[in-house]
Amino acid sequence: MFQSIFILGLLAQPPANVAAFDTPNDEGSSITVTWEPSPADSGNLFLFRGYEIYRSDTPTGEFKCVGFAAAGATRFDDSNTDIQDGQEYFYVVRALTSSGHEDSPVAGPVASSAQWFNTQRVNVLAITLLISALVIYYIRRARAGDRLFVRKIAGLDAIEDAVGRSTEMGKPILYSFGLSYLNEVWTLASLSILHRVAEKCAEYSTRLLVPHYDPLVMSAAQETVKQAYAEAGRPDLYDERDSPFLTADQFGYAAGVDGMMMRERPGAVFWQGYFYAESLILAETGHSVGAIQIAGTTSVEQIPFFVVACDYTLIGEEMYAASCYLRPDPQMLGSLKGEDLTKAMILVFLAGAAVLGTAGVLSSHFFDYNGLNVLFENVVQWFNTF
Amino acid sequence: MKRDIPLIITFLTGFLCVIAFFIPHPPFGDLQQRFLVWYAIVAGFTMILGLDSLVKYNVKKITQHKPGWQYSYVLLFGLALVLVTGFQSWFKYNTPFELRSSFMxxxxxxxxxxxxxxxxxxxxxxxxxxxxxxxARTFEATLLLIAAAIVMLGRVPIGEMISDKIPLRSDWLLNVPQLAAKRGIQVGVYLGGVVMSLRIILGIERTYLT
Incomplete structure (x- = not known):
């Protein structure tokens, strides 16, 4: 055993084919170094410790250690802040063994530069352009007078009933954004729903409580409610203190909203935003006070909890469609139609890929032909780049 | 004009973020990060607004003797206590996050x-x-009950003791029908997000502007 360790230590060799090149698709100041593993890199960490990467401005100058790569690695991205674009650099990769080290030949010169286009995102650009083109096409068609059909969304239709029921019972309404922040798309979608709820509350003179987790969302929501009250001709009903900030702590917020529900006993509760583990704590408390509950979230993990505990649930994209549904002007409906067509195309693509994959397995099994399998793997790889 | 300026700012910000996603070259590459830093700065200042709102809400509860008004005293006391311990720890250890500090x-x-x-x-x-x-009052609820029973039994040792097929069925339920439904919803969510963003950038969606 000790003899073999000694021999391997003596036989330590440097990594082969060391290459240094500008890191592709980046904003510069980064050089990638690749190599083939040293013959001593056998996976035994006791015998082979890893690689040290050295950099210098000149091929014969003093090389400075800029990083370490573990045993088995064949790549290192040198993104140290001292790399200047356009400046030429030289690299050496040192293999560290239990008995010493071996340096590779010098690789370089290489200079880093920033790229003007990230070629890895061509697919994303293509699908973005396709969606944009479809949305704009349908908006134009809708403007030209085409009638576009939108299916019924029960959760949105129930808003008026929920507010009316609360009014009849003389109870307030509670609206929560969950743990949403203002830079998230679902928060903006939720603001549209809040606007409609606030309009109805103003119309029926019902108190609207909106407890908050994020002060920025609080500011936006207060403005939305104020505007809705003003549009309904009841600016006098608006009270900023009904839309308070509670805390920026997840379970502290859950406790605060639960307490508010137990004290105020709302007749209707709206959970519209992004929720985590507190979703069921909130929705079950809402159920226990006998409120009609309308939830909506894009959090796939929390949807089942809301489906179980609430009367209506807007599932995923229905939340985004809410603003179009509540204000069905041609531009909004056109964008919705464009989205639906893109979804249909993705479904066709997925069905086609499933057929191709199945045909690949069958042809490989019965006819010993692997061409379809290879094609399927290529399609999967291409799809994974999205 | 009052609406046009926010719309122009929204359009430019959204458009620049989209461009920055595809162009890594400066000055576009780090634009999104820069915007996020701006957002963090604004968000930091709005915490003062939050504090103001919290104090006002609880003072109102106390003065109007609303249900549970006594708890507002506890909240205000807790708020003051955290502020005092935070500042005290800051002065004593140069950071409130020192493990020995009263704040921590x-x-x-x-x-x-x-x-x-x-x-x-x-x-x-x-x-x-x-x-x-x-x-089990409806067919769907019965189906849910059966599926849940299999999944729960498949997650615990007693399930395997009853039958070694239960963990396999449990995994199948999680990896095939459950995952398919989840991914279906996710595709809709992502597409909905893209289209919603497009509506906001193009100024079609204006509900958030008040």
Whole structure:
């Protein structure tokens, strides 16, 4: 055993084919170094410790250690802040063994530069352009007078009933954004729903409580409610203190909203935003006070909890469609139609890929032909780049 | 004009973020990060607004003797206590996050147990909601009950003791129908997000502007 360790230590060799090149698709100041593993890199960490990467401005100058790569690695991205674009650099990769080290030949010169286009995102650009083109096409068609059909969304239709029921019972309404922040798309979608709820509350003179987790969302929501009250001709009903900030702590917020529900006993509760583990704590408390509950979230993990505990649930994209549904002007409906067509195309693509994959397995099994399998793997790889 | 300026700012910001996603070259490459830093700065200042709102809300409750007004005293006392311990720790250790500080003591020994208590309540809420969801009154509810029973049994050793097929069926339910439904919803969510963003950038969606 000790003899073999000694021999391997003596036989330590440097990594082969060391290459240094500008890191592709980046904003510069980064050089990638690749190599083939040293013959001593056998996976035994006791015998082979890893690689040290050295950099210098000149091929014969003093090389400075800029990083370490573990045993088995064949790549290192040198993104140290001292790399200047356009400046030429030289690299050496040192293999560290239990008995010493071996340096590779010098690789370089290489200079880093920033790229003007990230070629890895061509697919994303293509699908973005396709969606944009479809949305704009349908908006134009809708403007030209085409009638576009939108299916019924029960959760949105129930808003008026929920507010009316609360009014009849003389109870307030509670609206929560969950743990949403203002830079998230679902928060903006939720603001549209809040606007409609606030309009109805103003119309029926019902108190609207909106407890908050994020002060920025609080500011936006207060403005939305104020505007809705003003549009309904009841600016006098608006009270900023009904839309308070509670805390920026997840379970502290859950406790605060639960307490508010137990004290105020709302007749209707709206959970519209992004929720985590507190979703069921909130929705079950809402159920226990006998409120009609309308939830909506894009959090796939929390949807089942809301489906179980609430009367209506807007599932995923229905939340985004809410603003179009509540204000069905041609531009909004056109964008919705464009989205639906893109979804249909993705479904066709997925069905086609499933057929191709199945045909690949069958042809490989019965006819010993692997061409379809290879094609399927290529399609999967291409799809994974999205 | 009052509406046009925010719309122009929204359009430019959204458009630049989209461009930055495809162009890594400066000055576009780090634009999104830069915007996020701006957002963080604005968000930091709005915490003062939040504090103001919290104090006003609780003072109103106390002065109007609304239900549970006594708890508002507890909240205001807690708020003051955290502020005082935070500043005291800052002066003493140059950071409030020093483990020996009074601020961290109150965090570790008061706030963390309170958070854990709220989280622990989830178990009781799951039981009550599961009772309602699993009442086999309809075909769908019966299906849900059977699926849930298989999945739950498949996750615990007793399931394997009953039959070695239960864990396999449980995995199949999670990896095939459950995952398919989840991914279907996710595709809709992502596409909906893209189209919603497009509506906002193009100024079609204006509900957030008040």
């Amino acid at each position: 003591y109150s965090y570790i020994h008061i706030i963390v147990p309170l958070q854990a208590t709220m989280f622990a309540l989830l178990a009781f809420f799951i039981s009550s909601s599961a009772y309602r969801a699993f009442r």
